[in-house]
Every structure is written in C-alpha cells, then in structure tokens.
Amino acid sequence: MKYPKSSIIFKNNKKPENYFYIIIRGKTISYNNFIKDSNFFSKNGDIIGLISSITNEPYFSSIEAIEDCELLEIKIENIKNINNKNIIKRISNYLLFTIEVWLSKYYSILINKKIDLYNKEDTLLMAEIYKNNGFEDACYKLCISHINIFKHCENCDDVIEFLKKLKPADEPIKVDKNIYKFSKGYCLYTELDIINNIYFIKSGKIGIYNIINSKQTAGVIYKSNHILNFVNPKLEYKPLFITAIVLEESVIEILTYNDFIKKLYTNIDLRLDYIKMNSIKIITAILKIKALNKKNIKEKIIVLIYSILKIETLFNDDIKIKLLYSLEDIKNMLNLQISNDEIYSLLKDINYIEINLFNNIVITNAKSYFDEYKDYTI
Missing domain, CATH: 2.60.120.10 (Jelly Rolls)
Structure with missing residues (x-):
C-alpha cells in the first residue's frame, strides 16, 4: 500500500480496520487529544495499527504520513500464518516497548512528588x-x-x-x-x-x-x-x-x-492470545491516563473500572464479575484523597456496580457496563 505525504492512515476514535501495517519506506507520526507531548514517530520496519485492530477497540491516535510511505499490509486473520521469526519477535518487542511508553505516561501523571523511592x-x-x-x-x-x-x-x-x-x-x-x-x-x-x-x-x-x-x-x-x-x-x-x-x-x-x-x-x-493480551494491556494503560485526566471523581472511577474490566473479560465470558481490587486500590490507582466511605458512596452510584458484605466490588453485568460508559472513554 502507498500513502502520499500528509495522508491520514488511521483516524483517532474510528472503528479499526481488520489489518495493520509494517512500514517498508517512509515515516509516520501518531498524535492524540488526551495527553500532551505524546507524538510518536515511526519509520522503516516499525508496526502501526496493530493494537486497535486485534482488540477491535477504536484507534486511540491518528496516524499520518509525514513522508511518502510504502506499507506492508497484514490482515489480523493472517497473523497465524506468519512463519518469519523476525516478524514475530518484532511484534513482541513492539508491544512490550509500547506498554512501557504508555505506563510511564500514566505514572508520570499519577506521581505527586517527583522523588525516587527506589534509592x-x-x-x-x-x-x-x-x-x-x-x-x-x-x-x-x-x-x-x-x-x-x-x-x-x-x-x-x-x-x-x-x-x-x-x-x-x-x-x-x-x-x-x-x-x-x-x-x-x-x-x-x-x-x-x-x-x-x-x-x-x-x-x-x-x-x-x-x-x-x-x-x-x-x-x-x-x-x-x-x-x-x-x-x-x-x-x-x-x-x-x-x-x-x-x-x-x-x-x-x-x-x-x-x-x-x-x-x-x-x-x-498462544501467539494470537499473547498479541491480543499485550494490546489490551496498552489499551488499559491509555484508559487509566484518561481516567486521571477526568475532572469529576465519579467519572475517573467509571473509566478506571472500565479499564480493569478490559483485562478481566479478556479470557472470561462471565456476565457478573467480582473484582479483586479493594477500595484502597481504587483510590491509590487514581491518587484520590478521599475516605473509604466517600469512594463507597461513589461506587454505589455507578450503574452495574454493587459492593458485597466483604467490601468487594462486583460488576453485575460487564457487557452492559461497557455499553453504558463507552462514551466516557473517548
């Protein structure tokens, strides 16, 4: 596939295609509207479009050609047919590094004090x-x-x-x-x-x-x-x-x-599960960033729970899901300075969430939760 300079290859928030690209020639830039200083440049040999395509999640960034580009298209259904070991390792390394990049951005927002707790x-x-x-x-x-x-x-x-x-x-x-x-x-x-x-x-x-x-x-x-x-x-x-x-x-x-x-x-x-699993990890890191960026505390919690459910439902078709995260976990993941009673009240006010006698957070219908709060993640 060929894309001339300034072409939009993938569009932010659009439904993903059933393929991704490896860049053969040229350079691209990806950019989004939910975090500053997060433009990514890709060049010859790099992978673009895989994460959203394999998870069927909307593109979280727009990708634009900044030079005339020639791209190798690989359909998701053909991942199983890849017999080039270098491509498989390249995909794995790409996913691992991308997880690092987005998690580092999440933590940089989450951390209050810019000190090193690891000395x-x-x-x-x-x-x-x-x-x-x-x-x-x-x-x-x-x-x-x-x-x-x-x-x-x-x-x-x-x-x-x-x-x-x-x-x-x-x-x-x-x-x-x-x-x-x-x-x-x-x-x-x-x-x-x-x-x-x-x-x-x-x-x-x-x-x-x-x-x-x-x-x-x-x-x-x-x-x-x-x-x-x-x-x-x-x-x-x-x-x-x-x-x-x-x-x-x-x-x-x-x-x-x-x-x-x-x-x-x-x-x-295993290959397909592994690629999808790591792609979901990236999606959840991005959702956590979006949760931190929300102004309203209830909306922060809604998006965080949404991100947790993305991991929970990857290999689990259950409608009702008990989360293993405590009220304290939820507060710390968002750096909320509120009491457990306050977060308890906020959770009770969110549709499809119950708190059982042991203070476990229970999602009564995961699919309905996704449908109800999808727009909060855009």
Whole structure:
C-alpha cells in the first residue's frame, strides 16, 4: 500500500480496520487529544495499527504520513500464518516497548512528588508498606535484594536487623517441566530485581504492585491464562519496576524470554492470545491516563473500572464479575484523597456496580457496563 505525504492512515476514535501495517519506506507520526507531548514517530520496519485492530477497540491516535510511505499490509486473520521469526519477535518487542511508553505516561501523571523511592535509603520504607498490607514475603525479598545490590551501604545493618523479624513464604513445588505450584503470598519478584523470565499463569491469581506516592499501588491483577512478560524495562523509569505477588495458590509455567518466543513460533493459539493480551494491556494503560485526566471523581472511577474490566473479560465470558481490587486500590490507582466511605458512596452510584458484605466490588453485568460508559472513554 502507498500513502502520499500528509495522508491520514488511521483516524483517532474510528472503528479499526481488520489489518495493520509494517512500514517498508517512509515515516509516520501518531498524535492524540488526551495527553500532551505524546507524538510518536515511526519509520522503516516499525508496526502501526496493530493494537486497535486485534482488540477491535477504536484507534486511540491518528496516524499520518509525514513522508511518502510504502506499507506492508497484514490482515489480523493472517497473523497465524506468519512463519518469519523476525516478524514475530518484532511484534513482541513492539508491544512490550509500547506498554512501557504508555505506563510511564500514566505514572508520570499519577506521581505527586517527583522523588525516587527506589534509592537505597528508602528500601525500608517500601518494605514496611508491603508488610503493613500483609505481603510479608515481598517485604522479605525486597530486603534481600537490597542487601545483595547495595552490600556495604550505610543502612544495610538496619535492613539486616529488620529482616530478622520476617518469615519468607514456602518455596514453590515443581509439578512438571518448568511448571510450579506457588502458595498464597509468595513474591515472584520485587522492584529491585532483574526480571529475565516470563510467567504463564496456568491457574490462580497474581497481583502487580509498586510503591507510588508512599502507598502500595495496584497495577493490575492477572488470572488464569494471562502472561507476566514485563521483562526488564527498556525505559529506565523507576515506577515501571514492579513487584509480583501470588494472591491465591497458583500454578505457573516459568520460561526465559527466548524460550517463550520459540513457543510463539509453533503455538498459533498462544501467539494470537499473547498479541491480543499485550494490546489490551496498552489499551488499559491509555484508559487509566484518561481516567486521571477526568475532572469529576465519579467519572475517573467509571473509566478506571472500565479499564480493569478490559483485562478481566479478556479470557472470561462471565456476565457478573467480582473484582479483586479493594477500595484502597481504587483510590491509590487514581491518587484520590478521599475516605473509604466517600469512594463507597461513589461506587454505589455507578450503574452495574454493587459492593458485597466483604467490601468487594462486583460488576453485575460487564457487557452492559461497557455499553453504558463507552462514551466516557473517548
């Protein structure tokens, strides 16, 4: 396909096409109306249009040719026929980097104080926050990582002393090749760790957290069939480094990134799920940005819940869905300075949301929620 300079290739908020492009020649720019300083330039070899096309979500940016462009069109239905390993790896790398970019923009808006909570003096603060939230193994592993990384720092003695009061979770049980059973509360890795592996959740639930604004902030909670693939971020932006905690007994397959990519070559269903899954992660990060940008608190919550449901419904057709996010999680994800009673009242005032006796947020009809509040996400 050929597009002359100044052509609009994809239009913001329009229904997506059933194809995406790899740029063969020329350059493009993507731009949107919901966040400043977010123009992206793409060149020869880059991918455009994939995220919306595979998720069937409206384009979140307009893409314009800034030079005469020649583009290779790939239909979504033909992803399964790709036998070029370089293209498969290029798609994976593109998605991972795009997730980083949008999450970094979300965190840059969310963070109040432009300080680094990840320097060696603040490990104890982070550890205490996890401990106070009932995640003792995360607290323990954070302290161990601190000692291994900083070794002879001034406060290492304080960390060692604090460590003596902690008990680590039981180690996982191997159930098959590369597959392990983890007990509730086990911490897979912390913000201080180097992540080289991919975690494929066979069953159970994993929570992703970090410390933002001196509070434990939920990133996302993943269930069966989801993949934790956030290997070491290319962008050296500290809030992108995360802690992963097992929220209920879980069975997880652990693979190196390269071994996982090899599986994508041969397992067509996994390939399609993986691309769609990462594309949804990008969509949810963008929705979180839109939630933060809303002026009205109720509208902020509506869009945040909408983003959470996008992940929840990816492999789940249930109409009624109980969310694992607490009232405190919702507040911290939006940096709301309000009481639990206030957020409880706001949630009760949103259609298709109930709060049960245990203060769990229950979506009574996910499809109706999407239909009702779709316009809030534009």
